[in-house]
Amino acid sequence: MRNNIRAFGLVALVMMTFTAPVWAATDPVTLSFPQGGHFRxxxxxxxPNMIFIPGDKIKAMTGPMGAMSDKRRSGFGGVMFSTTRTAPFTFYLETELGQVVAVTAAPIKGDGKVYRLLSSDPVERPEVRKWESGQPYETLLIALNKAALNRVMPEGYAPIEPLRDGINTPAGLSVSPLQAWSGHALRIDQYRVTNSHAYGVALREQDFWRKGVRAVMFEQRAQTLMAGASVSLLVVRAQQEASDAQH
Structure with missing residues (x-):
């Protein structure tokens, strides 16, 4: 049987152990979950199907006896699995960082599914805590801003669900969350700021500050955001205050 699964390039490479695969490249479905979350x-x-959690590794996948006809871990901490069941069943994922997710799966015929799960809550990351606390605070903020600009996050920082209401928004500007990365005490959120006015608006980093924000930086340096234009904004904030704002 030829196994067809829609996945991106890395998934295709790690799953070449399946017989005579044919890959159609596409982005995985991204979903966010709270600790102890439940997906359908x-x-x-x-x-075959795949589930992975960026910045963490799935160490166990448990479900009803015989529900999985094949199950194996990928090289980057995800899990690949197959089932011959036709009725829904529930399985559980446990990760090395202590996250637990319940999944009620509804099997259908067709291409394999690839799911990318992002935690909506910060996860304890001991190796990141050591890195964050091992340097002066100002140096740490500069390093995080530079990492975000270059899209090369410090070791241990992982994607997390971005905050939708995490910054102050000046009148006439709209803000859309793009992506976010979580460390130990700090996190980085990226937003797209758009000027909906028919005239230019002055860009001032302090206009976007609110409680918990530690640094604000525009990716493109400009004093004015022209009518209809957009700019990317990077925000470093305290993890705890960000969590309090969400709940």
């Missing part, structure tokens, strides 16, 4: 997901009953 569609999976393929005829081709």
């Amino acid at each position: 997901l569609t999976i393929s009953a005829t081709n």
Whole structure:
């Protein structure tokens, strides 16, 4: 049988152990979850599926006896699995950082599914705590801003669900969350700021500050955001205050 799974390039490489695969590249489905979250997901009953959690590794996948006809870990901490069941069933994922996720799977015929799960809550990361506390605070903020600009996060920082209401928004500007990365005491959020006015608006980093924000930086340096234009904004904030704002 030829196994067809829609996945991106890295998934294709790690899954070459399946017989005669044919890959169609596409982005995985991204979903966010709280600690102890429960998903209802569609999976393929005829081709292999994959679930992975960026910045963490799945160490256990448990479910009803015989529900998984094949199950194996990928090289980057995800889990690949197949099922021949046609009725829904529930399985559980446990990660090395202590996250637990319940999944009620609904099998259907068709291409394999790839799911990318992002935690909506910060996760304890001991190696990041050591790095953050091992340098002067100002140096730390500069390093995080530079890492965000270059899209090369410090070791241990991992994608997390971005905050939708995490900054002050000046009148006439709209802000859209793009992506975020979580460390130990700090996190980085990236936003797109758009000027909906028919005239230019002065860009001032302090206009976007609110409680918990530690640094604000525009990716493109400009004093004015022209009418209809957009700019990317990077925000470093305290992890705890960000969590309090969400709940």
